[in-house]
Structures are given as C-alpha cells and as structure tokens.
Amino acid sequence: MTDCLRRPRGRPKGSEIDDQPALAQIADLLAEGRVRNVAAAVRKLAGHDPSLIRRLQRKFRRERETLMAAARSRAEQVALQEGLRQDQILRATDPQKWRREHDATVQLINAVDLERQDSLKKSFARG
Numbered sequence: 001m002t003d004c005l006r007r008p009r010g011r012p013k014g015s016e017i018d019d020q021p022a023l024a025q026i027a028d029l030l031a032e033g034r035v036r037n038v039a040a041a042v043r044k045l046a047g048h049d050p051s052l053i054r055r056l057q058r059k060f061r062r063e064r065e066t067l068m069a070a071a072r073s074r075a076e077q078v079a080l081q082e083g084l085r086q087d088q089i090l091r092a093t094d095p096q097k098w099r100r101e102h103d104a105t106v107q108l109i110n111a112v113d114l115e116r117q118d119s120l121k122k123s124f125a126r127g
Contacts, residue, residue: 022046023060027071 022045029041038060039053046052060067 027067031071031075
C-alpha cells in the first residue's frame, strides 16, 4: 500500500537544466570542423567539470540529428550572407564531406596530369 504513495527516486521529470545554448554551440563547433568529436567540443565550452561534460554529451547524443541540422542551416545562412561560393558554403557547413569531395577532385586532376606526362614522355621518346 505504501509503495504507490512513495515518491520516485531521483530528480523530478522535467526539472533538467536548459542546456540548449551550449548544445547549439557544440553543434556549431562540430559543423564548422573546428573540433573532431563531441567530447572535444564539450571540453572547449565546459572546461574540465566531469559531471557537466557527461551531462552535455548525454543530451547532445539524444538530440544530435536536430542540433546538427540546425547548425548546418545556420552556417549556410552565414555563408550566403557573406556571399561565398557554393563550394565554400559546403566547406563551411559540412567540412568532412567537402574534404572527401575535394580529395577526390585532386586525385582525379593528379591522374589526368600523370596521363598527360606519360603521353608527352612517349611522344618525346619517339621523336
């Protein structure tokens, strides 16, 4: 009988600290590519308080998709206001994707240059 009248243990539901501004800053740091992972972004903002780091990591993990989408749209808006080119916008909003595409472009250009060099060497060798 007393079990149903007991209050549940722990912090009451809905009494969490509002960390949305800090989570948005973490997402901005990740979207801009200034840090490589969530832990580094949290440490950059929160210092070395272990409980704060764990709390922010837990909340960020829960809402990662929405936070990162909002951060990318903010970065894209800033890039458009600054009048950046499309490749620069991609570099600002999703640096990892830009690096992959840029690396592929550089590799393609290098391959074409090597083919040209080989064909020139062959033509000079004949002549």
